[in-house]
Amino acid sequence: MDPRIREHAQTIVDHSTRVEGGDNVVVSAPAVADDLVTAICELIGERGAYVVTTSSDPRFMRAYLRASEKEEFETPEHQLALFEESDVLINIRAETNATEQSDVDPKTNAAWRRAYKPIQKEALSKRWCLTQYPAKGSAQLAGMSTEAYENFVYDAVSLDWEKQADHQQQMVDLMNDADEVRITSGDETDVTMSIAGNTTINDKGEHNLPGGEVFTAPVKDSVEGEVYFDLPLYRQGREITGVRVTFEDGKVVDYSAERNEEVLDGVFDTDEGARFLGELGIGMNRNIDQFTYNMLFDEKMGDTVHMAVGAAYPETVGDDNEVNESAEHVDMIVDMSEDSVIELDGEVVQRNGTFVFEDDF
Structure with a gap:
C-alpha cells in the first residue's frame, strides 16, 4: 500500500x-x-x-x-x-x-x-x-x-494544517469585523451582500479534506447584483458552463448557462431556499493550483471565490439572522486572478487574487 x-x-x-x-x-x-x-x-x-x-x-x-x-x-x-x-x-x-x-x-x-x-x-x-x-x-x-x-x-x-489555518485566519479576522462584501470581476460580476452578524469559518482540513478556504453565509435577503461564474462545474454527471445569475433582495431572479442549463432548472426548482445564497467562500489553498472539475478541490484554489445556492451552514449564521434552508447546496466559482477585487466595507482586501496581508499586494 x-x-x-x-x-x-x-x-x-x-x-x-x-x-x-x-x-x-x-x-x-x-x-x-x-x-x-x-x-x-x-x-x-x-x-x-x-x-x-x-x-x-x-x-x-x-x-x-x-x-x-x-x-x-x-x-x-x-x-x-x-x-x-x-x-x-x-x-x-x-x-x-x-x-x-x-x-x-x-x-x-x-x-x-x-x-x-x-x-x-x-x-x-x-x-x-x-x-x-x-x-x-x-x-x-x-x-x-x-x-x-x-x-x-x-x-x-497533506498540508501543514496549523500553518495553513494561521494564514487563513488573517482573512477570517477581516471578514468577522466587516458588514458588507462587494465582489467585482471583469465586466460581468458586480455583487454585494451583507455578512453582518454572521461568522466566518476557517476551513483547515476538517469537514473538507483538503481544506483551504474561509467561508460564511450572506444575510439571506441582502444579495444584490450579477455574477458570471466563469469556471465550469460538474453536477449530476453533466458539465455546466458559463453560468450567469442575477440577484434581487437575495433571490435568484434570472439565470442562464451556456451549457446544460436544464440542470440548473432542476436545482433552482428544488425548493424555495435553492434560489438564495447559502455560502460565500474564498479559496486560499495555494497547493491547489490546477482546475480539476472537482469542487472539493476547485473551490479551495487561491485566486477564486465561490458562492453556493441553497443550504447555509448553521454555524456561519448569527442568532439574529435567518438560516437559509434547502435540500440543495451547489457551489459555483468565479476566477479572481485578473481584473477582480474583493472589498469589505469599501476597503480593498484582495486584488487580482492577492490578499492585503500578502507581500506582493
Missing part, C-alpha cells in the same frame, strides 16, 4: 474527525477506494471505536433513480437511523465514471434531494469529513495522468 494512503487515513481519523474510543463511525466509499477504507478501518480499530462501511458507488444510485421515476420520494428512515446512532461520518469520493448519473432526469434528482434533506441535516450535526481518493476516473476528468493526479491529491491533503 502506498504510504501516502496511510498518511491520508491518519489525517482523516486524527485531525479531521478526531475519532476516539467508543465512537460509532460510518465510512462510505466506492470499491475503487478500498485501500483508503482499509487503512481508515485499521486506525478506527486501534482507537477502540466501532465501524460500519457502506458503498457509495454512483452506479447504484443511478439504477435506483432511473427505475423509480418518481416525482416525490420518502426519506429513507433506515439510513437516517444509522446516522442518528453515529458519532463520525466519513465520505470518500473516487470516480470511475464522473458522468455516471448524466442520464438521470434533473427533476428526479431534485425530488431525491428533497427527500434526503433530513439525512443531510443529521449528517451535518456529526463529526464529518468529505475527502477524495485519487481514482483513475477522477484523474481523467482532471485531464491528468494517474500518477500526476495522485501527487496532486496527496500534496493537497
Whole structure:
C-alpha cells in the first residue's frame, strides 16, 4: 500500500474527525477506494471505536433513480437511523465514471434531494469529513495522468494544517469585523451582500479534506447584483458552463448557462431556499493550483471565490439572522486572478487574487 494512503487515513481519523474510543463511525466509499477504507478501518480499530462501511458507488444510485421515476420520494428512515446512532461520518469520493448519473432526469434528482434533506441535516450535526481518493476516473476528468493526479491529491491533503489555518485566519479576522462584501470581476460580476452578524469559518482540513478556504453565509435577503461564474462545474454527471445569475433582495431572479442549463432548472426548482445564497467562500489553498472539475478541490484554489445556492451552514449564521434552508447546496466559482477585487466595507482586501496581508499586494 502506498504510504501516502496511510498518511491520508491518519489525517482523516486524527485531525479531521478526531475519532476516539467508543465512537460509532460510518465510512462510505466506492470499491475503487478500498485501500483508503482499509487503512481508515485499521486506525478506527486501534482507537477502540466501532465501524460500519457502506458503498457509495454512483452506479447504484443511478439504477435506483432511473427505475423509480418518481416525482416525490420518502426519506429513507433506515439510513437516517444509522446516522442518528453515529458519532463520525466519513465520505470518500473516487470516480470511475464522473458522468455516471448524466442520464438521470434533473427533476428526479431534485425530488431525491428533497427527500434526503433530513439525512443531510443529521449528517451535518456529526463529526464529518468529505475527502477524495485519487481514482483513475477522477484523474481523467482532471485531464491528468494517474500518477500526476495522485501527487496532486496527496500534496493537497497533506498540508501543514496549523500553518495553513494561521494564514487563513488573517482573512477570517477581516471578514468577522466587516458588514458588507462587494465582489467585482471583469465586466460581468458586480455583487454585494451583507455578512453582518454572521461568522466566518476557517476551513483547515476538517469537514473538507483538503481544506483551504474561509467561508460564511450572506444575510439571506441582502444579495444584490450579477455574477458570471466563469469556471465550469460538474453536477449530476453533466458539465455546466458559463453560468450567469442575477440577484434581487437575495433571490435568484434570472439565470442562464451556456451549457446544460436544464440542470440548473432542476436545482433552482428544488425548493424555495435553492434560489438564495447559502455560502460565500474564498479559496486560499495555494497547493491547489490546477482546475480539476472537482469542487472539493476547485473551490479551495487561491485566486477564486465561490458562492453556493441553497443550504447555509448553521454555524456561519448569527442568532439574529435567518438560516437559509434547502435540500440543495451547489457551489459555483468565479476566477479572481485578473481584473477582480474583493472589498469589505469599501476597503480593498484582495486584488487580482492577492490578499492585503500578502507581500506582493
